[in-house]
Amino acid sequence: MTTIESSQETFEQGQVLLEAKNLKKYFPVTKGLLISKVTGHIKAVDDISFELRAGETLGIVGESGCGKSTTAKMMLMLEEPTEGSILFKGDDVHHGGAGVRKSYRSSVQAVFQDPWSSLNPRMRVKDIIAEPMVINWNITKAEQQSRVLKLLNDVGLNEYHSNLFPHEFSGGQRQRLAIARALALNPSVIVLDEPVSALDVSIRAQIMNLLKDLQAEYKVAYMLIAHDLATVRYMCTWVAVMYLGQVVELSPVQELYNNPSHPYTKALMSAALPSHPDTEQEEIILQGEVPSPLNPPPGCYFHPRCPDAMDRCSVERPEVKEIAEGHTLNCHLF
Amino acid sequence: MAADLSGIVIAPPTFGEKVAGIYRKLKRLPVIPVFLLSLVVIAGLFAPVLAPHDPEKGDLRERNIPPAWSSGESEPKTVVERMSINDRATSVTLSDAKKVNPDAQIGDQIDIYTRPAGSTKFLLGTDHLGRDVLSRVIYGARISLLVSIVTLAVGGSIGVTMGLMAGWYGGAMDEFLMRLVDIKLAIPLILIALVLVITLGQSLWIIVTVLCLFIWPRFARQVRGEVLQLKHMDYVSLAKVSGASTARILFIHIFPGTINTLIVVATLQVGIVILLESTLSFLGAGVPPPTPAWGSMVSDGRDKLAGGVWWISTFPGLAIMITVMSLNLFGDWLRDTLDPRLRQLE
Amino acid sequence: MVTTDTRIDTEVVLSVEDLRTHFTTRWGTVKAVDGISFDLRKGETLGIVGESGCGKSVTMLSLMRLIPVPPGQIVSGKIVLDGEDIVPISEQEMAEIRGSKIALIIQDPMTSLNPVFSIGNQVEEAIEIHQDIPKQSIMDRALEVLRKVNIPAAETRVKDYPHQMSGGMRQRVVGAIGISCQPQVLIADEPTTSLDVTIQAQYLKLLKDIQKDSDLSIIFITHDFGIVAKMCDRVAVMYAGRIVEHGSVRDIFNNPSHPYTEALLASVPRMDRVVDRLFSIEGQPPPLHDLPVGCAFADRCPVVMDKCRESYPEIKAVSDGHTAACWKVE
Structure with missing residues (x-):
């Protein structure tokens, strides 16, 4: 696995590439000055499962604190899951051997939200983009540089940019550089953590279109973390809606937007801003705020804010049900 | 409330603007301190050429001669x-x-x-052993320079390594290293130095060791603080995602980010080192005689002050003061120039 | 949603005429706001939309007379608030007006509240500055405005400090301070960007309710056309320091007449329908210290003509109450 060509086995479009199984991430909360005692756990991610298929885009939407960023971090091996596993092409990543980890590292890359923090200000563009190759591939400097130039070209920048430093670029251009770096290893998955929300409106469309074009060219699967339902609709093939550390609804994108079923998903869609002043929207204003993940409510986590809550919702945790092909949700209404 | 001026500066600076920027910074360069510091450095480097006499030998018949302008x-x-x-x-x-x-x-x-009246043979006079004060002050710069460089190199490296480890690993490692810093702050190092000299005898290496022990915590704290900020930058996470080793992250992504701070800390610490070295020499725990060190020269002239022989202590004392003050002024300028937060305000 | 398109019948509370605010920097004169005019009527919501650096924040600061001088300076124009031009008046007189006639809610509720005072104190202070009434009435009034912004259990929460509240609650307190002295004009500078969608929906509804109750005029500074669609009666689209299009919200959405507005609307993904490919405006806005002679959008414009690069287009009426600054408009 040392050259550009052989770095990636071809995976058929639609085959399951990455699988999260019952992932949990609990952060201990400690108390006490000298002898600290664990007094509870913040259940940042509480038993979620999903699949990511080759060449497709899975969107993870939710409000702040719903666990979507922690999920992204676990997928990037920046956090160890408390329980559960991540399978990459069938191999367990966190419990597998060094070989599995290494191949995972070079196959899963990331683009983050803040283009001002994601590029080392002291490195030249060519070194930033080449870094993943320097670490993972055994190729010559000349090969690296010619690939850097190709990547720059692919993300819509010029060759002369390779000698500049990051501060010489605007936000949108910096996000292009971050994308070029993420593509350097020909990865099979890129985790996109809010890739456009820090950018100006007129630049967002450039970057989203670029990401779509590159997906087709590089045959890469995306896992898109976002809070904006419209962005998710434009970019994704599958959507998982998260609330308080759980996936409450998971569905192919068309199905979800035509037939949103979980009361939380419906509320989220009604709260989203309209695209036109005459857009008719069902007005569901959720009362209160998201409860603390330190002490989630019993039963269904959403029941204290749910407009359709029933008696059993406060006692019994709902099971996962499939209501249409690929469309699953956790709710007692179904 | 500041106006949102983001988006105003979109074009990268041209070559002309860069030159203008460098010029603007240099315009505020503290000229006098830099000039005085260069004098000290030149004196240290070229002492054998510049010194008119042998600093360690004197004629007792020519002792206590006042500076040249004194009429006797x-x-x-x-x-x-x-x-x-x-x-x-x-x-x-x-x-x-x-x-x-x-x-x-x-x-x-x-x-x-x-x-006796002063003579042009000894511009700053001679000491109680007939040695030329000017030559000794010039050679004293050499000792101060040597001690500062060695101490900074050794103590600075220890401090930087400790700071990097504490900041990066956090947790127990951080606790341990930072408690070491606290312990250092609680130990009277001058006392330790005196004890060491009494038991082991005077040597340059003892004072360098003591000075290293004295300065590393400052470096460790500063670097730790920087690392704590830098390790949360997204480019560090991205390096991890690309499989970079901890060593690579620390040396390629984190350490370069601390260099600006290090330069400032080092400049300010040199002043402290010179002051401390002088203090130790003054107390007789410093550089062994007859090597001329500013501190021991001040000490030598101390009991002659009452007899009107002021020049033996005053000139090395002035040298210490000028050097330390210039270093501090220069260090302040460096900090203001290198701090990106202050750079915005230009 | 029922909104009246234009309220020609009601009185104008704020009128801006040819306002120019420039900054002197080492790159030259930055024309952050360069000749904008608009009227705000009683009970109306005007949206000022644009990207960062388009001059919308400087407009807001100019209206509040909070431009840092130097480097900034309102070089010409009039800002007539309640019949009085506030550009030439003294800082002291302006301080009287700020808060009582024109108030501001800014984006970050964390920095606009003082962490060492309780929220009750901060609302009381805002009232005390402008109203000479006894202490007890001030406290009653503070409680009243906190209730008005739907702070649950306001009687007990007045003693809370900002860090004890969630982002949504903090932004409500900022809102309470804004409306505490019953201003005629409220400027809201991206008040919901740091909030989650469901909390944003709560907050926007609250603003609408308050507006309905008190006939408040609101200027919404935003980059998000969604907020405009939901909240505003009229819209001014800004680009490179000037208003390029101005009209009722339906005029702008149904018949965008400046290529920039058109492109911006087409570049936003939609939740209500499948979009195959977004329209993307290539390039970046020009630097404000080095604007081209003609139209500032010319380099990015899909329908640019030679004329566009030669001179800046005049503002022309597209229809009644709808204007655009583009040579294409006949």
């Missing part, structure tokens, strides 16, 4: 055959008087020099 002092005294204790201040023996004036007779009033 004389007092009229009565020449007597034999001197009684009470007359000491007002009389002089015949044999001594004949050295000044061979025609002296008993009972004459004669002008006797209580202190």
Whole structure:
């Protein structure tokens, strides 16, 4: 696995590439000055499962604190899951051997939200983009540089940019550089953590279109973390809606937007801003705020804010049900 | 409330603007401190060429000569055959008087020099052993320079390594290293230095060791603080995602980010090192004699001050003050120039 | 949603005429706001939309007379608030007006509240500055405005400090301070960007309710056309320091007449329908210290003509109450 060509086995479009199984991430909360005692756990991610298929885009939407960023971090091996596993092409990543980890590292890359923090200000563009190759591939400097130039070209920048430093670029251009770096290893998955929300409106469309074009060219699967339902609709093939550390609804994108079923998903869609002043929207204003993940409510986590809550919702945790092909949700209404 | 001016500066600076930027910074360069510091550095580097005399050898016949511009002092005294204790201040023996004036007779009033006039041979005068003060001050710069460089290199490296580890690993490692810093702050290092000198004898290496022990915590704290900020930058996470090793992250992504701070800390610490080295030398725990160190020179001249022999202590003392003050002023300028938060305000 | 398109019948509370605010920097004169005019009527919501650096924040600061001088300076124009031009008046007189006639809610509720005072104190202070009433009435009034912004259990929460509240609650307190002295004009500078969608929906509804109750005029500074669609009666689209299009919200959405507005609307993904490919405006806005002679959008414009690069287009009426600054408009 040392050259550009052989770095990636071809995976058929639609085959399951990455699988999260019952992932949990609990952060201990400690108390006490000298002898600290664990007094509870913040259940940042509480038993979620999903699949990511080759060449497709899975969107993870939710409000702040719903666990979507922690999920992204676990997928990037920046956090160890408390329980559960991540399978990459069938191999367990966190419990597998060094070989599995290494191949995972070079196959899963990331683009983050803040283009001002994601590029080392002291490195030249060519070194930033080449870094993943320097670490993972055994190729010559000349090969690296010619690939850097190709990547720059692919993300819509010029060759002369390779000698500049990051501060010489605007936000949108910096996000292009971050994308070029993420593509350097020909990865099979890129985790996109809010890739456009820090950018100006007129630049967002450039970057989203670029990401779509590159997906087709590089045959890469995306896992898109976002809070904006419209962005998710434009970019994704599958959507998982998260609330308080759980996936409450998971569905192919068309199905979800035509037939949103979980009361939380419906509320989220009604709260989203309209695209036109005459857009008719069902007005569901959720009362209160998201409860603390330190002490989630019993039963269904959403029941204290749910407009359709029933008696059993406060006692019994709902099971996962499939209501249409690929469309699953956790709710007692179904 | 500041106006949102983001988006105003979109175009990258042209070459001309970069030059203008560098010029603007240099315009505020503290000229006098930099000039004085260069004098010290030049003196240290070229001491053998610049010093008019051997700093370690002197002629006792030429001791306590005042600086060149001093005219000397004389007092009229009565020449007597034999001197009684009470007359000491007002009389002089015949044999001594004949050295000044061979025609002296008993009972004459004669002008006797209580202190010789300065001579251009010794611009800043000589000390109690007849050694040239100017040459010793010049060679003293060399010792200060040597001690500072060695101490910074060794103590700085220890501090930077500790700071990197504490900041990066956090947790127990951080606790341990930062408690070491606290322990250092609680130990009277000057006392330790004195004990070491008494037991092991005076040597340059003991004082360098003590100084290293003294300065590393400052570096460790500063670097730790920087690392704590830098390790949460997205580019560090991205390096991890690409499989970079911890060593690579620390040396390629984190350490370069701390260099600006390090330069500032180092500049300010040199002043402290020079001051401390002088203190130790003054206390007799510093550089062993006869090597000229500013601190021990001040100490040498200390008990002669009462007799009006002010130049032995004053010139090395001035050298210490000027050097340390210039370093601090220069360090302040560096900090203001390198701090990106202040850079915005230009 | 029922909104009246234009309220020609009601009185104008704020009128801006040819306002120019420039900054002197080492790159030259930055024309952050360069000749904008608009009217705000009683009870109306005007949206000022644009990207960062388009001059919308400087407009807001100019209206509040909070431009840092130097480097900034309102070089010409009039800002007539309640019949009085506030550009030439003294800082002291302006301080009287700020808060009582024109108030501001800014984006970050964390920095606009003082962490060492309780929220009750901060609302009381805002009232005390402008109203000479007894202490007890001030406290009653503070409680009243906190209730008005739907702070649950306001009687007990007045003693809370900002860090004890969630982002949504803090932004409500900022809102309470804004409306505490019953201003005629409220400027809201991206008040919901740091909030979650469901909390944003709560907050926007609250603003609408308050507006309905008190006939408040609101200027919404935003980059998000969604907020405009939901909240505003009229819209001014800004680009490079000037208003390029101005009209009722339906005029702008149904018949965008400046290519920039058109492109911006087409570049936003939609939740209500499948979009195959977004329209993307290539390039970046020009630097404000080095604007081209003609139209500032010319380099990015899909329908640019030679004329566009030669001179800046005049503002022309597209229809009644709808204007655009583009040579294409006949």
